[in-house]
Amino acid sequence: MLRVLIAGIYLADRPNTAGHLLYELAGSGAHEVTQRWTALAPGGEGYCDLPCTVSIKIAPVPKFKLVDAVTRDADAFDWVLICDDDIELPAGFLDAFLGLAEQFDFALCQPARTADSYIDHGIVMRMTGLSARRTRFVEIGPLVAIRQDAIPLLLPFGDDCGMGWGLDLIWPRIIEGAALRMGIIDATPVAHRLRKPASAYDHQGESLAMFRRLAAHPHLPRDQAFTVLDAYV
Amino acid sequence: MLTTHNRAYLLPRVLDALMRQSLAPDRFEVVAVDDGSTDETPAVLAAYRHRLPLRTVRQAPSGLAAARNLGVFMSRAPVLLFLDDDDVADCDLLVSHLAMHLRRPEMTVAVLGFTDLDAAIAPLPLMRHVTGVGGQLFCYGWMQPQQGLSFREVWGGRTSCKRSLLIEHGVFNPAFRFGCEDVELGWRLDAVGLRVIYEPAARSTMIRELSFGDFCRRSIRQGRSQWLFASLHRAPAVREYCEIDRALALWPEVKGDFAAILRRAEGLDRMMLQRGPAAPTLSSASQTEVDEAYAQAFFLCRAKGIADAASLPPGPPRSDSSGVPRFAVRPGQGMPADRII
Numbered sequence: 213m214l215r216v217l218i219a220g221i222y223l224a225d226r227p228n229t230a231g232h233l234l235y236e237l238a239g240s241g242a243h244e245v246t247q248r249w250t251a252l253a254p255g256g257e258g259y260c261d262l263p264c265t266v267s268i269k270i271a272p273v274p275k276f277k278l279v280d281a282v283t284r285d286a287d288a289f290d291w292v293l294i295c296d297d298d299i300e301l302p303a304g305f306l307d308a309f310l311g312l313a314e315q316f317d318f319a320l321c322q323p324a325r326t327a328d329s330y331i332d333h334g335i336v337m338r339m340t341g342l343s344a345r346r347t348r349f350v351e352i353g354p355l356v357a358i359r360q361d362a363i364p365l366l367l368p369f370g371d372d373c374g375m376g377w378g379l380d381l382i383w384p385r386i387i388e389g390a391a392l393r394m395g396i397i398d399a400t401p402v403a404h405r406l407r408k409p410a411s412a413y414d415h416q417g418e419s420l421a422m423f424r425r426l427a428a429h430p431h432l433p434r435d436q437a438f439t440v441l442d443a444y445v
Numbered sequence: 446m447l448t449t450h451n452r453a454y455l456l457p458r459v460l461d462a463l464m465r466q467s468l469a470p471d472r473f474e475v476v477a478v479d480d481g482s483t484d485e486t487p488a489v490l491a492a493y494r495h496r497l498p499l500r501t502v503r504q505a506p507s508g509l510a511a512a513r514n515l516g517v518f519m520s521r522a523p524v525l526l527f528l529d530d531d532d533v534a535d536c537d538l539l540v541s542h543l544a545m546h547l548r549r550p551e552m553t554v555a556v557l558g559f560t561d562l563d564a565a566i567a568p569l570p571l572m573r574h575v576t577g578v579g580g581q582l583f584c585y586g587w588m589q590p591q592q593g594l595s596f597r598e599v600w601g602g603r604t605s606c607k608r609s610l611l612i613e614h615g616v617f618n619p620a621f622r623f624g625c626e627d628v629e630l631g632w633r634l635d636a637v638g639l640r641v642i643y644e645p646a647a648r649s650t651m652i653r654e655l656s657f658g659d660f661c662r663r664s665i666r667q668g669r670s671q672w673l674f675a676s677l678h679r680a681p682a683v684r685e686y687c688e689i690d691r692a693l694a695l696w697p698e699v700k701g702d703f704a705a706i707l708r709r710a711e712g713l714d715r716m717m718l719q720r721g722p723a724a725p726t727l728s729s730a731s732q733t734e735v736d737e738a739y740a741q742a743f744f745l746c747r748a749k750g751i752a753d754a755a756s757l758p759p760g761p762p763r764s765d766s767s768g769v770p771r772f773a774v775r776p777g778q779g780m781p782a783d784r785i786i
Binding site for chain 2: 337
């Protein structure tokens with residue numbers, strides 16, 4: 213049975229779907245699932261007592277720094293899933309999603325988003341006529357799956373990764389450079405409609421950090437990243 | 446970008462025309478998206494794989510908007526031209542679109558080309574009506590070369606745009622399986638400054654004949670899509686474009702006579718077909734009577750589509766949430782953070 217590590221983060225002081233996610237992901241019948249959730253509770257506000265809560269932060273900490281903190285032993289798992297707290301999953305999500313990821317040999321992947329989700333990049337919207345696509349783009353959220361062979365390539369993110377803007381343009385260079393494949397799974401879409409992405413932090417600061425990050429790392433231009441290389445019915 | 450569904454019998458003419466382009470083959474590629482065809486479409490496309498710079502991709506049948514989205518992301522070229530599978534390109538079609546984009550390199554500029562009817566179908570009374578005085582299919586009579594147009598003239602099978610415009614600012618809404626998918630995208634892109642330029646030198650020819658029944662069915666589907674368009678975007682300009690209020694006001698009054706109105710128009714259509722193209726020209730009054738019968742029939746079909754869609758229970762504000770039931774988010778009942786810490 214493959215071992216899966218869920219690295220989740222939830223905002224304790226806002227409506228979220230973390231309880232639903234915990235329940236759905238724990239229901240896997242084909243994977244051994246370890247869940248580690250970090251609660252963000254600014255000033256100690258909110259409710260942080262969900263099962264599998266391993267850490268509570270009362271001061272702002274960038275998302276990917278939190279992910280690093282709970283994935284230090286990531287190489288002991290077959291898959292690491294980084295999960296936000298504002299998505300809704302179809303029943304039986306994890307087994308179906310990872311089954312397709314294995315079938316299409318994706319080392320880095322994510323589920324497509326339903327058309328009624330908040331979507332910044334059209335390429336992540338579900339293509340209803342497909343099971344999956346090999347792409348040059350996997351967005352940094354709301355759910356990202358990293359296979360064991362890609363874990364040492366992508367983790368840890370490092371202290372300067374902040375909220376991760378721009379990583380999704382750097383990842384394809386790394387994944388393709390290692391002769392691995394990345395993609396989006398359309399058959400197991402998630403709904404991302406609870407709140408707008410990036411609604412909880414400083415846009416301008418993140419945008420500046422993104423350009424510094426892109427300047428420092430090989431990356432794809434956006435028009436090349438937003439490309440489907442293969443489609444699977 | 447060529448999207449196709451069960452038109453294997455037309456594809457050779459469409460693909461042959463792309464082989465005759467004045468634009469060198471190393472300056473373009475054809476991305477063909479097969480929207481779940483069950484006929485010989487895969488074999489026809491395969492036969493052209495080494496004769497054209499052609500890539501093909503297949504999806505389960507999902508409609509025009511979904512097929513076009515797949516094509517957008519499969520394509521690599523900076524300029525995309527959307528082609529229908531019943532339109533034959535003039536040999537200068539691609540170079541004419543490209544020339545206009547070189548002249549107007551702004552990301553927000555799209556180009557509308559000109560489509561004529563094939564000589565074999567141009568004399569047919571219905572085809573002449575829907576591309577002429579009726580204008581229900583397309584109508585260029587009022588346009589001037591290089592005229593700036595609006596979202597209303599983003600006509601799917603004859604429009605080109607920069608790929609970057611779509612990947613940065615929005616793709617087709619897959620809820621539109623047929624009809625309005627192009628204009629609805631145009632409406633959204635209008636908000637970021639879309640400008641549509643008419644370029645009549647970019648010519649194509651429609652080769653598929655539509656019967657009276659075909660056009661009625663098409664109009665009903667168009668009406669359903671117009672209701673969806675107006676439901677998604679509650680702007681007066683959209684409601685007016687879709688003629689929602691006129692349709693909803695008229696339909697209850699005439700639905701009892703709907704079948705009789707269609708039968709009469711179909712009878713006139715049959716009579717016109719039997720006269721043939723060689724018959725003497727109809728008197729002005731008779732021609733007007735025929736055109737009014739067509740116009741009434743096709744508008745009522747659209748009105749039926751709008752009224753049918755309007756009578757359905759309201760769905761989610763945006764489409765395609767299938768497989769993911771909405772999770773009820775409730776305030777937490779657990780232990781406050783400070784107590785855990």
